[in-house]
Amino acid sequence: MTNTSTVLEVKDVHKTYKxxxxxxGAKAAHVRAVQGVSLTVHRGQTVGIVGESGCGKxxxxxxxxxxxxxxxxxxxxxxxxxxxxxxGALRRIRRRIQxxxxxxxxxLNARMTIGQIIGEPLRVHGLAKGRRxxxxxVGTALSHVGLNPRDARRYPHELSGGQxxxxxxxxxxxxxxxxxxxxxxxxxxxxxxxxQILNLLLDLQAxxxxxxxxxxxxxxxxxxxxxxxxxxxxxxxxxxxPVEEVFSRPRHPYTDVLLDATPGAGRSPRATAAAGxxxxxxxxxxxxxxxxxxxxAQDTCAQVAPELRSVDATGVEVACHFxxxx
Amino acid sequence: MARVDxxxxxxxxxxxxxxxxxxxxxxxxxxxxxxxxxxxxxxxPTIGLVVVLLLVVVAVFAPLIAPFDATAPxxxxxxxxxxxxxxxxxxxxxxxxxxxVIVGAQVSMVVGFAVTIGSLVIGGLLGLVAGFxxxxxxxxxxxxxxxxxxxxxxxxxxAIVAMLxxxxxxxxxxxxxxxxxxxxxxxxxxxxSISQRPMVRAARAIGARPSRVLLRHIAxxxxxxxxxxxxxxxxxxxxxxxxxxxxxxxxQPPEPTWGNMVSEARAFIGSQPWNAIFPGLAIxxxxxxxxxxxxxxxxxxxPESRGRGR
Amino acid sequence: xxxxxxxxxxxxxxxxxxxxxxxxxxxxxxxxxLSVGVGESVGIVGESGSGKxxxGRAIMGILPTPxxxxxxxxxxxxxxxLRGGGVPEAGDGHQGQPIAMIFQNPFTALNPVFRVxxxxxxxxxxxxxxSRSDATAEAVxxxxxxxxxxxxxRIRNYPxxxxxxxxxxxxxxxxxxxxxxxxxxxxxxxxxDVTVQAEILELLREIQTERTMGMxxxxxxxxxxxxxxxxxxxxxxxxxxxxxPVGSVYDDPKHPYTQALLLAAPKVGQFRTRTFGIPxxxxxPSSPPPGCAFHPRCALATDVCRDTxxxxxxxxxxxxxxxxxxxxxESLVAEGATR
Numbered sequence: 001m002t003n004t005s006t007v008l009e010v011k012d013v014h015k016t017y018k019x020x021x022x023x024x025g026a027k028a029a030h031v032r033a034v035q036g037v038s039l040t041v042h043r044g045q046t047v048g049i050v051g052e053s054g055c056g057k058x059x060x061x062x063x064x065x066x067x068x069x070x071x072x073x074x075x076x077x078x079x080x081x082x083x084x085x086x087x088g089a090l091r092r093i094r095r096r097i098q099x100x101x102x103x104x105x106x107x108l109n110a111r112m113t114i115g116q117i118i119g120e121p122l123r124v125h126g127l128a129k130g131r132r133x134x135x136x137x138v139g140t141a142l143s144h145v146g147l148n149p150r151d152a153r154r155y156p157h158e159l160s161g162g163q164x165x166x167x168x169x170x171x172x173x174x175x176x177x178x179x180x181x182x183x184x185x186x187x188x189x190x191x192x193x194x195x196q197i198l199n200l201l202l203d204l205q206a207x208x209x210x211x212x213x214x215x216x217x218x219x220x221x222x223x224x225x226x227x228x229x230x231x232x233x234x235x236x237x238x239x240x241x242p243v244e245e246v247f248s249r250p251r252h253p254y255t256d257v258l259l260d261a262t263p264g265a266g267r268s269p270r271a272t273a274a275a276g277x278x279x280x281x282x283x284x285x286x287x288x289x290x291x292x293x294x295x296x297a298q299d300t301c302a303q304v305a306p307e308l309r310s311v312d313a314t315g316v317e318v319a320c321h322f323x324x325x326x
Numbered sequence: 327m328a329r330v331d332x333x334x335x336x337x338x339x340x341x342x343x344x345x346x347x348x349x350x351x352x353x354x355x356x357x358x359x360x361x362x363x364x365x366x367x368x369x370x371p372t373i374g375l376v377v378v379l380l381l382v383v384v385a386v387f388a389p390l391i392a393p394f395d396a397t398a399p400x401x402x403x404x405x406x407x408x409x410x411x412x413x414x415x416x417x418x419x420x421x422x423x424x425x426x427v428i429v430g431a432q433v434s435m436v437v438g439f440a441v442t443i444g445s446l447v448i449g450g451l452l453g454l455v456a457g458f459x460x461x462x463x464x465x466x467x468x469x470x471x472x473x474x475x476x477x478x479x480x481x482x483x484x485a486i487v488a489m490l491x492x493x494x495x496x497x498x499x500x501x502x503x504x505x506x507x508x509x510x511x512x513x514x515x516x517x518x519s520i521s522q523r524p525m526v527r528a529a530r531a532i533g534a535r536p537s538r539v540l541l542r543h544i545a546x547x548x549x550x551x552x553x554x555x556x557x558x559x560x561x562x563x564x565x566x567x568x569x570x571x572x573x574x575x576x577x578q579p580p581e582p583t584w585g586n587m588v589s590e591a592r593a594f595i596g597s598q599p600w601n602a603i604f605p606g607l608a609i610x611x612x613x614x615x616x617x618x619x620x621x622x623x624x625x626x627x628x629p630e631s632r633g634r635g636r
Numbered sequence: 637x638x639x640x641x642x643x644x645x646x647x648x649x650x651x652x653x654x655x656x657x658x659x660x661x662x663x664x665x666x667x668x669x670l671s672v673g674v675g676e677s678v679g680i681v682g683e684s685g686s687g688k689x690x691x692g693r694a695i696m697g698i699l700p701t702p703x704x705x706x707x708x709x710x711x712x713x714x715x716x717x718l719r720g721g722g723v724p725e726a727g728d729g730h731q732g733q734p735i736a737m738i739f740q741n742p743f744t745a746l747n748p749v750f751r752v753x754x755x756x757x758x759x760x761x762x763x764x765x766x767s768r769s770d771a772t773a774e775a776v777x778x779x780x781x782x783x784x785x786x787x788x789x790r791i792r793n794y795p796x797x798x799x800x801x802x803x804x805x806x807x808x809x810x811x812x813x814x815x816x817x818x819x820x821x822x823x824x825x826x827x828x829d830v831t832v833q834a835e836i837l838e839l840l841r842e843i844q845t846e847r848t849m850g851m852x853x854x855x856x857x858x859x860x861x862x863x864x865x866x867x868x869x870x871x872x873x874x875x876x877x878x879x880x881p882v883g884s885v886y887d888d889p890k891h892p893y894t895q896a897l898l899l900a901a902p903k904v905g906q907f908r909t910r911t912f913g914i915p916x917x918x919x920x921p922s923s924p925p926p927g928c929a930f931h932p933r934c935a936l937a938t939d940v941c942r943d944t945x946x947x948x949x950x951x952x953x954x955x956x957x958x959x960x961x962x963x964x965x966e967s968l969v970a971e972g973a974t975r
Contacts, residue, residue, distance in 0.1 A: 052829035052830065052831065053829055065531050067527055067530055067531060091533040091534075091535065092533070094531060094532065094533030095533055098531065098532070099528065099531040101524050101527070101528055102524070103524060106523055106524045106525060107524040107525055107527075107528045108525060108528070109525050109529070109542075109543055110525075111546050111547075120529075120532060120534070120542075121532045121533065124532055124533050124534045124535075124538065125533060160917040161917070162917050163917075168528075171528075171532070190683035190684055190856065190917075190918065191683065191856065191857075191858075191897055191900050191901055192683060192896065192897060192900050192913065192914035192917075192918075192933075193913075193914075193917055194900070194902070195899075195900035195901075195902070195911045195912060195913035195914065196913035196914070196915070197913075198902065198910075198911065198913075199910045199911065199913050202908070202910055203910075217829070217830070218902070219830075219904050220901070220902040220903050220904045220906075221902045223902070223903070223904045223905060223906065223907055224902040224903075224906055224907070224908070224909060224911065225908070226908075227908065243907055243908075244907050247904055247905065247907075248905065257831055258830060258831065259904065260834070261830040261831040261833065261834035262830050262859075262904055263833075263857065263859030263860050263862065263863055
C-alpha cells in the first residue's frame with residue numbers, strides 16, 4: 001500500500017436474493033449472496049477479488065457499481081455514500097466508476113459502431129461537445145488501448161474477441177474514471193489474447209493513478225494483476241491482504257485448498273478432502289461457512305462464525321479460528 | 327456474398343432486410359440486398375408478402391381499378407354468375423362483385439393498418455415501460471392485460487362498438503383496444519429478456535439515463551419481435567372487422583366490406599354461392615398471406631435459427 | 637501412467653476435416669496424425685479455432701455430415717476402421733462401445749426427464765445386454781465409482797438435482813457403462829470451479845489407470861492438460877505444431893507457439909508482472925495465412941515461414957515427439973522477442 005488515499009470503501013454490505021418464483025408457504029430460503037463484506041481500495045491500487053462460482057464476487061461487483069444496490073451497508077466512493085444517491089446524482093458519479101464486463105460481445109450493443117459505443121459515455125456526461133470533439137476523443141481512446149482509430153467505424157461483430165475487449169476497456173477509460181471494476185475481463189478470451197489484455201491493463205494503470213477492482217475466478221490472473229487479494233467464500237471474505245502474502249503463505253484453509261486446486265500454481269496437484277462444491281450460502285447456520293469442507297475444522301467452527309481479523313503485522317486479515325501462522 | 331451477411335448480423339430481425347448500416351452489405355446494390363432479404367425470408371413468406379403488397383396497391387387505386395361502380399344499384403342483371411363482363415358475377419342489386427371486392431379491400435387495409443399502428447404505438451410503448459420499469463407499473467398493466475384477454479376478442483369488439491356506435495373509426499378503436507394487450511404482452515416479455523443482457527447493464531453503468539437505455543439499447547432489439555406481432559395484429563384486425571361487418575355492426579352498407587358482402591350473400595348461398603365465395607376467399611387469402619409473412623419474420627427473429635458469430 | 641505406446645490402441649493418420657456452408661468447403665483440420673497407446677493418456681491443447689474439438693469429434697464420428705467432411709489415410713481403433721462415420725459397436729453388439737466421449741457441459745448429455753438411474757440402466761441393458769436387475773446394481777456401482785455420495789438413493793434423482801461437478805461425474809459413469817477402450821474428454825472441466833476441477837481430474841486419472849483405458853484429453857488450458865496426460869499435442873490453426881512427452885514439451889518447448897503459450901499463461905506467484913502476450917489473434921480458418929499459419933504472430937518468422945508450410949520433424953534427435961517449425965529449437969526468449 002504505497003498510497004494511503006482511499007478511493008472506495010465498502011462497509012458491511014449485505015445483499016440477499018429472493019429465490020425466483022418462490023411461492024407463499026414454500027420454505028425457499030433466501031440466498032444470502034453477500035454477507036457483511038467490507039473492503040477498502042486505495043488510489044492506484046488493484047484489489048483482486050477471487051473465489052468460486054456462488055461466492056458472491058459478482059454480486060459485490062454489482063453492488064459497488066450500484067447496479068444492484070446492497071440491502072444494507074455503505075459504498076463510499078471518494079467520500080460520498082453512493083447508496084444514498086438517486087437519479088442524476090448517481091448517474092453523475094458513475095462517470096468516475098466505470099466497468100469492464102466479462103463477455104465483450106454481449107456487453108457491446110451490436111447495432112452500434114465501436115465509435116458510437118465509445119462515444120456514448122462522452123455524450124451521456126456531456127464531456128465533449130459536437131461530433132468532431134467526440135470523434136477526436138474516441139480516436140484517442142482507441143489508440144490508447146491498441147486499436148486503430150479507424151476501427152471506430154466498425155461493428156462489434158467485425159472485431160476479434162480481444163479487440164472487442166479492448167473496445168470495452170476504451171469505453172470505460174474514455175471518461176477518465178478514478179475506479180474501474182473489471183468483472184472477469186479475460187475469462188472469455190484465449191490464453192494468448194488474455195495476456196495482451198492483462199498487459200494492457202497493467203500499462204494503463206502504471207501511467208495513471210487509477211484504481212481497479214479486479215474480479216476473477218482465476219488465482220493466477222489475480223496474482224498477476226492485484227496488489228491486494230481478497231478471497232471470498234459463501235458471501236464472505238475469508239482472507240485478504242497483500243497478494244504476495246495471501247498466495248505465498250495462505251492463512252485460511254480455503255485459500256490453501258484453492259491454491260492446491262489451481263493447475264500450475266507450483267504445488268503438486270491433489271484433490272483434498274476439503275474440495276467440494278460451494279453451495280450458494282443457503283444455510284450455513286451459525287458456524288463457519290467453510291466448516292463442512294474444512295480439513296482442520298474443530299467443534300468451535302460449527303458453532304461460532306469466525307470474524308475477519310488481523311493475525312500478524314503483514315496486513316493480512318483472516319476469518320478463521322485456527323489460521324495457519326505465516 | 328450478401329447471403330452470408332444476413333447470418334453474420336445476429337441482431338437482424340426487422341423485415342429480413344439487411345441493416346443498411348452493416349458495412350459489408352453497403353457495397354451490395356439495392357437489388358442484391360432485396361434478393362438477399364427475400365431469400366432469407368423463404369419462399370412462402372415471400373409469396374405472402376407479394377400478395378399483401380398487391381392488395382395494398384389494389385386498395386389504394388381501387389376507384390381506378392374497379393370496372394364498375396361498387397355502390398350504385400344496377401338492376402339490369404342481378405345475381406348473375408361469373409361472366410366476361412362481371413368476372414365475379416353480380417349481387418342482388420346487380421352490382422359488380424369484383425368491383426365491390428376491390429373497393430372492400432380499402433376498408434380491410436385501412437382497418438388493418440390503423441389497428442396495427444394503434445396497438446403498436448400504445449401496446450408497444452406500454453410493453454416497453456412494463457418490462458423495463460417492472461414493479462407496480464408492471465403488475466397493474468399485467469392485470470389489466472389479463473382482464474382484457476379473458477374476454478373473447480369478438481365479444482369485446484361487439485361490446486365496444488355497441489357503446490361507441492358503428493362506423494369504420496369506431497371499429498378501429500374497438501379492435502385496437504382488443505389488440506393492445508397482445509402487443510403489450512409480447513413487447514413486455516421481449517423487453518424483459520433484452521434487459522437482462524450485459525449490454526444493458528453496461529449502458530446503465532456508464533451513467534445513461536433510463537430513457538436512453540430504453541430507447542437506444544433495448545427498443546431496437548424489441549423492434550423485430552414487435553414487427554412479427556404486427557403481422558398477426560394486422561390479420562386479426564381484418565378478420566374481426568369482417569366479423570363485425572358480417573354481424574351488421576361494423577361498416578354499414580352500401581359501403582362494401584368483405585364482411586358485409588358475405589353477410590348480404592347469406593340469403594342466396596344455396597342458389598348463388600358466388601356472392602359469398604369471392605369476398606370470403608379474399609378474407610382467407612389476405613389473412614393467410616399475412617400469417618405467412620409473420621411466420622417468415624418470426625423464423626428470422628428466432629435466435630435458435632440464427633448462427634451467432636462467436 | 638503405464639503408457640504402452642508400442643501397442644497402439646488408436647491410430648490416426650492424415651486426418652482432414654472440412655466444412656461446407658453453401659459455398660466452397662473450408663478445411664479446418666489439415667492432416668493430423670495422432671496415436672494413443674493402450675492405457676495411455678494423450679492431450680490436445682490449443683486455442684479456440686485450433687481444430688482440437690473438431691479432431692475429437694471426427695474420431696468419435698459425431699460431426700454432422702454434411703456440412704462436415706472427414707477423410708483420413710488411416711483411422712482405426714484396435715484394428716477396427718473408424719472411417720465412414722460412427723463408432724462401431726464392438727463385437728456382437730453387447731460389448732459396449734470402443735470409444736466414448738464426454739463434453740464441457742454435462743447437462744446436455746443427460747436427458748432431463750429421466751432419472752439418472754434410468755439413463756444409466758438403459759445404457760447397460762441396451763449396450764451391454766444386461767438384465768434389468770443386473771443393470772441397476774451395476775449403475776449403483778458405477779455411480780459409487782465416480783464418487784457420487786449415497787449412490788443407492790441418488791440414482792432416483794433427476795439431472796438438475798445435481799451440481800455441475802456431480803453431473804460431470806454422472807456423465808463419466810455413463811461413458812464407463814459402455815466399457816470404452818478410449819475416452820475422449822473435450823474440455824470436461826472448463827465449466828467447473830477449480831476445486832471441483834481438481835477432483836474430476838483426479839477421478840479421470842484413477843479410472844484411466846485402473847481400466848487401462850486410453851484417453852484423449854482436449855483443453856485450452858496447458859496447466860490442466862499437464863495434470864492428466866503423459867503426451868501432449870499442441871494444435872494451432874488445424875495442425876499439430878508440436879507433440880511429445882508432456883514434461884519435455886513444457887520444459888523445453890521447440891515450437892515458438894508452444895513457447896509463447898507457456899509464457900503467456902499467468903502463473904500464481906508472478907506478482908504484478910507483465911507476461912508475454914502473443915500479438916494478434918488466431919487466423920480465420922476460411923482465409924489462413926500462406927506458409928506457416930503462425931508466422932504473422934511469430935517473432936522468429938523469416939521469409940521461408942511466409943512461403944512454405946513447415947514439415948513435421950522430430951523434436952529432438954533420437955527422441956520422441958515432433959515440431960513443425962522452420963525455426964524449431966530457436967528460443968523466443970533468447971531472441972528478445974518477449975519484450
